[in-house]
Amino acid sequence: MSTVLVLTMAGPAGAQTGSPPPAAAASATNSAADPFAVTGVRVDINGSNPTTVRDQAIREAQAKAWAELYRRLVPGGGNPPRLSDNDIARLVQGFEIDEEKVSASRYLGAITVRFRPNAVRDALGQSGGATQYVEPPAQPFVILPVTQTDGRIILWQDRTPWREAWEARQPAASLVPLVVPDGELSDAQAISGEDAVGGNAEALARIAQAYKAGGVVVARTDLPANGPDPARGLTVEVVRYGLDGTRDAQTVQVKGSSPEDLMTRAVAAVGAQLDDSWRREHTTATGPEQTTLVRVPLSAVNDWVETRKRLAGVHAVTRTNLVSISRSEALVALTHRGDPDQLAQALVRQDLGLARTAAVPGAVSAGYPGAPLPAPSAAPSADWQVTLLPRGSGAASTSASPSGASPAASPTSLAPSAPLDAGTAGTVMGAPPRNLGTLPAKSVP
Numbered sequence: 349m350s351t352v353l354v355l356t357m358a359g360p361a362g363a364q365t366g367s368p369p370p371a372a373a374a375s376a377t378n379s380a381a382d383p384f385a386v387t388g389v390r391v392d393i394n395g396s397n398p399t400t401v402r403d404q405a406i407r408e409a410q411a412k413a414w415a416e417l418y419r420r421l422v423p424g425g426g427n428p429p430r431l432s433d434n435d436i437a438r439l440v441q442g443f444e445i446d447e448e449k450v451s452a453s454r455y456l457g458a459i460t461v462r463f464r465p466n467a468v469r470d471a472l473g474q475s476g477g478a479t480q481y482v483e484p485p486a487q488p489f490v491i492l493p494v495t496q497t498d499g500r501i502i503l504w505q506d507r508t509p510w511r512e513a514w515e516a517r518q519p520a521a522s523l524v525p526l527v528v529p530d531g532e533l534s535d536a537q538a539i540s541g542e543d544a545v546g547g548n549a550e551a552l553a554r555i556a557q558a559y560k561a562g563g564v565v566v567a568r569t570d571l572p573a574n575g576p577d578p579a580r581g582l583t584v585e586v587v588r589y590g591l592d593g594t595r596d597a598q599t600v601q602v603k604g605s606s607p608e609d610l611m612t613r614a615v616a617a618v619g620a621q622l623d624d625s626w627r628r629e630h631t632t633a634t635g636p637e638q639t640t641l642v643r644v645p646l647s648a649v650n651d652w653v654e655t656r657k658r659l660a661g662v663h664a665v666t667r668t669n670l671v672s673i674s675r676s677e678a679l680v681a682l683t684h685r686g687d688p689d690q691l692a693q694a695l696v697r698q699d700l701g702l703a704r705t706a707a708v709p710g711a712v713s714a715g716y717p718g719a720p721l722p723a724p725s726a727a728p729s730a731d732w733q734v735t736l737l738p739r740g741s742g743a744a745s746t747s748a749s750p751s752g753a754s755p756a757a758s759p760t761s762l763a764p765s766a767p768l769d770a771g772t773a774g775t776v777m778g779a780p781p782r783n784l785g786t787l788p789a790k791s792v793p
Contacts, residue, residue: 383420383484383525385462386413388446388518393455401455402448407433410440413461417468420523422478423627429474439467469685473634481634482627483663487562488525489588489622490555492544494568503541504531509576510569513611523623527559534558544568552589563590567618576607582614586621592661596625632664632694633686640688641671641730643705644678652678655700655736664694679730688732699737705730 389409395401414436418428431439441462448457472481494501495508502508514528529535538558543551544566552564569584576582581603588596600617604610644655652673659668659682667683684691692702 382462383523384417384441384465384468385460386416386420387460389413389416389459389461391455391457391459394453395455396453398450398452398455401453402450405455405457406443406459407437409443409457409459410436410461413459413463414439417463418472418478421468421481421484422472423480423482423631426478429471431471431474435471439463439471469634470636478634480631482523483630483632484523485525485562485626487560488527490559490561490564491526491528492539492555492564492566493528494541494544494566496545496568496570497573501541501545503539503544504536505541508571509607509611510567510571510614513615514567516612517615517619522619524619524626526565526619526622527561529555529559547587547589547595549589549593553591556591563588563594565589565618565622569614576604576610578604578606578610582610584614584618586618588622588625596629598622598625629697630663633690635685637666637683637685639681639683640691640732642680642682642702642732642734643730644680644734646673646675646677651736655734658698658700658736659734661698662694662700664691680734682734695734696737699739701735701737703733703735705733 389412391405391409391412393401393405393408395404411433414431415428419425422428441464443462444460446458446460448455450456469481472478491514492503493508493511493514494503495510496502497508511531517526517528535555535558538554539548539551542548544564545568547566556562556564566587566589567584568587569582571582581601584600584602586598586600588594588598598621600614600621602610602613602617604613644652646652655678656668659665659680662684664686665682665684667681669681669683671679671681673679682691684694686694688702695702
């Protein structure tokens with residue numbers, strides 16, 4: 349018997365509720381687009397009671413999935429923290445039984461397990477676990493398999509072996525989830541092969557929006573007219589485009605024993621290369637969330653807008669709350685994971701500096717990083733300061749230690765803009781802070 353069943357869980361031993369069984373293809377696609385889902389977990393359990401055996405299979409699948417997810421998210425992999433079955437169940441959002449075969453004494457099945465992202469982030473560093481993890485993309489990436497044959501660029505016109513290999517790709521233990529477009533007329537209208545190879549920003553944005561993706565990956569390879577040649581191997585140029593304008597280019601080379609094997613290996617190698625490059629750029633600290641109050645000096649209108657934009661790209665920062673703003677500075681509460689040194693490392697990747705500030709006489713100190721914020725009636729003082737760095741300087745910076753740093757210099761303005769005046773300021777200097785609400789930062793499930 350084969351079936352696809354979706355179950356959600358309301359707690360460690362919570363009630364399980366079934367939803368209408370979706371199509372198997374749709375289920376696989378959804379799982380492939382979720383970096384916190386582990387697909388195709390195989391279980392084989394023997395026992396005398398079919399119901400008990402099935403429950404045992406689910407527990408085993410959840411434990412295997414947790415170990416696989418840990419290896420996916422933690423640089424270097426290794427063994428996950430020791431958690432009981434109930435502790436692991438608390439991390440699970442739901443599971444799907446992709447297929448199962450049940451007899452009076454045996455259960456064979458393949459199960460997809462979906463985890464709660466925030467619960468996983470909290471658990472990664474428990475019981476001697478990892479100190480760092482890789483934050484997966486919030487959205488999948490669209491993969492565009494482009495074939496170049498005799499100078500002709502092919503994306504949608506013909507079904508090439510390269511495209512067929514991507515369509516046959518099974519959901520795997522992928523950190524960067526990839527979605528293969530359907531290839532319908534709307535896709536061809538959104539972007540052409542020439543647009544993909546040339547990196548046309550408008551066309552890339554259209555195809556990403558069509559699939560609710562966070563970016564596009566263009567994987568281009570040259571193939572002879574008679575098909576792939578295993579003896580010659582395959583070279584793939586891989587370019588990952590983010591909607592924020594980021595671009596990462598890699599080259600992948602593979603060999604295979606047959607044309608089919610060559611294509612399969614090339615697809616797997618591209619996926620592995622994308623995961624590796626993402627890990628290098630998006631490693632952040634584990635541990636519970638804490639809140640740190642920071643000052644943001646302002647010398648021009650554009651400074652606050654640009655600072656907020658860059659903060660939204662810092663994965664270690666989970667929430668950004670504006671406490672007050674004046675003509676010369678903003679007071680911001682950053683909710684983040686990791687200590688100030690780790691936060692500084694994450695900020696500098698987005699060209700933001702973090703340093704200690706001099707105490708302001710008569711102000712109420714925020715105490716220490718992670719301490720509760722002062723009452724709204726008090727005039728809080730931030731012990732830390734965030735400043736804008738010139739674009740591109742953060743990646744080369746090696747001195748981002750806030751513990752021994754002196755107060756930072758005034759922020760660098762990215763473009764000429766008018767000075768702040770009374771008409772644009774939210775408060776005046778010395779006035780009590782005014783709560784302006786929560787900023788639109790990146791969404792964290």
